[in-house]
Amino acid sequence: MRDTRESRLLLILLVAVAFALITVDIKGGESSPLNGARKTAAGLLGPAERGAAGAVDPIARTIRAIRDSGTMQQRLDQIGNENTELRQRLASSDMAAGRTKQLDDLLRTAGTGGYTIKAAQVIAIGAAQGFSWTITIDAGSDDGVQRDMTVINGEGLVGRVTTVARTTATVLLATDPGFTAGTRMEGSGEIGFAAGQGASPMKVELLNGKAQVKPGDRLVTFGSQSGRPFVPGVPVGKVLQVQATPDALTKTVLVQPFVSFTRLDLVGVVVVPPRTDPRDSVLPPVPSNTPSPAAQAQPPAGSASPAAPASPAGSASPAQPSSVPGGN
Known part of the structure; x- marks a missing residue:
């Protein structure tokens, strides 16, 4: 359309009519003369709007998922880091407890033996x-x-x-x-x-x-x-x-x-x-159920010791060998 004087007057007239209709509709409220036309338009355009919304909704959900995926991944990473830190703390606690026992056993052994x-x-x-x-x-x-x-x-x-x-x-x-x-x-x-x-x-x-x-x-x-x-x-x-x-x-x-x-x-x-x-x-x-070597070497209480064989008359008993322990 060419920019003529008539087209500019027509545009001004349409804008004035639109403002007049908006003013009448706002002042009229529910009794507005345009209410029926608005309902008719809504009935005609509603299905088309729902269809368009249904077609666009998956795209919107996808966009929201992509937008939120970064936040979810960050949360998962945070949870993973917290779990790793917790496991490290537990491991450190177990290690500390184990070393405490090792040190206690070492000091007990050294104290019993008199070792510095x-x-x-x-x-x-x-x-x-x-x-x-x-x-x-x-x-x-x-x-x-x-x-x-x-x-x-x-x-x-x-x-x-x-x-x-x-x-x-x-x-x-x-x-x-x-x-x-x-x-x-x-x-x-x-x-x-x-x-x-x-x-x-x-x-x-x-x-x-x-x-x-x-x-x-x-x-x-x-x-x-x-x-x-x-x-x-x-x-x-x-x-x-x-x-x-x-x-x-x-x-x-x-x-x-x-x-x-x-x-x-x-x-x-x-x-x-x-x-x-x-x-x-x-x-x-x-252990209480295992007798010590010294206890095993002793005969049970009340048992008689075996009698030594008699030596021939006039014969001397053989000398018992003596052992002298050596050192290294």
């Missing part, structure tokens, strides 16, 4: 200095740790110190094939030498080939001069198997260590040995 210790934490594990089974601890010469000191934990013998730096030290574990320590049987006092065999039980050679040993018997360290490399009385392990060695000068037994070497965490380096040998006192109490 320097507590340390395992910070590395692996082969070192030509040995296969070693650990590194966070205590060194600055803490009074020296080479060939005994290392224990709350369960028993861990190993001995082989190398010392200012703030760290390397410990040879009792399971290493290059490890050897003097041992003594609980009760009987039979002496032997224990050697590591890696993941297999330790092998102990008892010096007395006729020693009375059975599965379940326990061993402690015999001790060394001046308490180095081993202090006396540290629990080593219990007998698993006695190997048959007829007429042999020594007896071989397999021993399960008390220490769980795959779960080492807190250990103690014995910096001052005990004043006296604690003997078997550091060993944990024997």
